[in-house]
Amino acid sequence: MFKIKDVADAAGVSTATVSRVLANKPHVRQEVKARVMKVVKKLNYRPNRVARSLRSQKSSIIGLIVSDIENPFFQQVGRAVEDAAHEQGYSVMLCNNDEDPDKERRYLHLIRDENLAGIILSPTRHTADNFSETAELNIPMVVIDRRVSDAEVDNIMIDNVQAAETITTHLIEHGYRRIGAIFGIGSTTGRERREGFVQALKAHDLQPSTDWVKYANPREDDGFDTTLKLLQLPDPPEAILTSNSLLAAGALRALRESKKTIPEEVAFASFDETTWAKLVLPALTVIKQPTYEIGRTATELLINRIQDPTRSTREVTLKSKLIIRQSCGCQK
Structure with missing residues (x-):
């Protein structure tokens, strides 16, 4: 990490001048100010607020x-x-x-x-x-x-890949073949869980369907909207897996509003153990993370x-x- 002295040396000025420039104080020539700010940008220098006042302080x-x-x-x-x-x-x-x-x-x-x-x-x-x-x-x-x-x-x-493979295999081994899944978009976690999901399907000679496998923002409302779209397909999935508890909450709300009986009409499983996962009826099958x-x-x-x-x-x-x-x- 660069210090104020590094900026001063590179700009050919004193540390006091650098401090005045950074504090936007008067009585600094425009040419000097421009030279200092060019060095600040080049070094990506950012002032350490604690060090400016208490240089010996160690943060806790x-x-x-x-x-x-x-x-x-x-x-x-x-x-x-x-x-x-x-x-x-x-x-x-x-x-x-x-x-x-x-x-x-x-x-x-x-x-x-x-x-x-x-x-x-x-x-x-x-x-x-x-x-x-x-x-x-x-x-x-x-x-x-x-x-x-x-x-x-x-x-x-x-191990997100292994965990997703485990819960997907559980669904397959209990007779489900048309399995939909909703994964969080924008994270390596969602990608890895999709990878494990696909591995489990292929291990049982099943092909993942783009109609049934979706990415969504990891929010309850997005889980709700995406699940409704899955349920409205001409050939909807007979089981749904979500990759976190917020998506699960939205999916569960969509299943209830669509009057789908769990698990008789649609089986449901998710990542993340929450206080409500075991309190809802029926209680949810989940991957519990430590x-x-x-x-x-x-x-x-x-x-x-x-x-x-x-x-x-x-x-x-x-x-x-x-x-x-x-x-x-x-x-x-």
């Missing part, structure tokens, strides 16, 4: 950037992060990127500017696919839920990284669990 705050705070998955992860951080004397600043790369970038820069100790990040698809730029921020970081490319970084995830363990493990790895920046990176893959209930017409 970590940032948590998630895709959607309304998603129960991230609520449970956040609970674990806060618990584990508190035990180690850290506080947590929560940010919500809404799968928006620009919004995510602003939060990443804010965390760096405020000199936070580190970041736990569930990246947008754009960031996950182009992670080298984020890695250059040079902040202790742990990535959760999604695999990233082009960088060595601590990573916590589940959400609390994800948050706690990520926090422990991040604090270890803060304390020892040179240690080797780790990729931790945690196990999910298939919980069988009545929504697929069978229960253990």
Whole structure:
């Protein structure tokens, strides 16, 4: 990370002059101001607000950037992060990127500017696919839920391909052949779960139908609208799988409004165990992710990284669990 002295040296001025330019104070010649700002842009320099006033201060705050705070998955992860951080004397600043790369970038820069100790990040698809730029921020970081490319970084995830294959195989083995699926758009998670879904179908000599397999924004309303479209097909699926709990809530609402009996007319299964998944009738068959363990493990790895920046990176893959209930017409 460049310092104000680097800017001053490159522009051929004093650090005091750089400070006046950045603070937009008067009595700086336009030619000097332009030269300084050109260097600032070239170096991608951003002032460290904490360091400007308390250069010796070490932050005890970590940032948590998630895709959607309304998603129960991230609520449970956040609970674990806060618990584990508190035990180690850290506080947590929560940010919500809404799968928006620009919004995510602003939060990443804010965390760096405020000199936070580190970041736990569930990246947008754009960031996950182009992670080298984020890695250059040079902040202790742990990535959760999604695999990233082009960088060595601590990573916590589940095997999404295997989990999707497991729950799809469960549906197939109980007689369902026309299986529809709704996957979250804009994330590596959705792509990996679709891959596992397709693998299970092909392993049983079934071909995925573009009519029955959809991507949607991971929101309840999108799950509702997409499910209605599936149900209105001339040859609708006899079972539906959703890849997160928000899509599941929307799909369940669509099934009820369409007066479809579960599982007699349409079987239903989803990712994510929630408090309501076992309370609705019929209770839902789900893939239970180790959400609390994800948050706690990520926090422990991040604090270890803060304390020892040179240690080797780790990729931790945690196990999910298939919980069988009545929504697929069978229960253990």
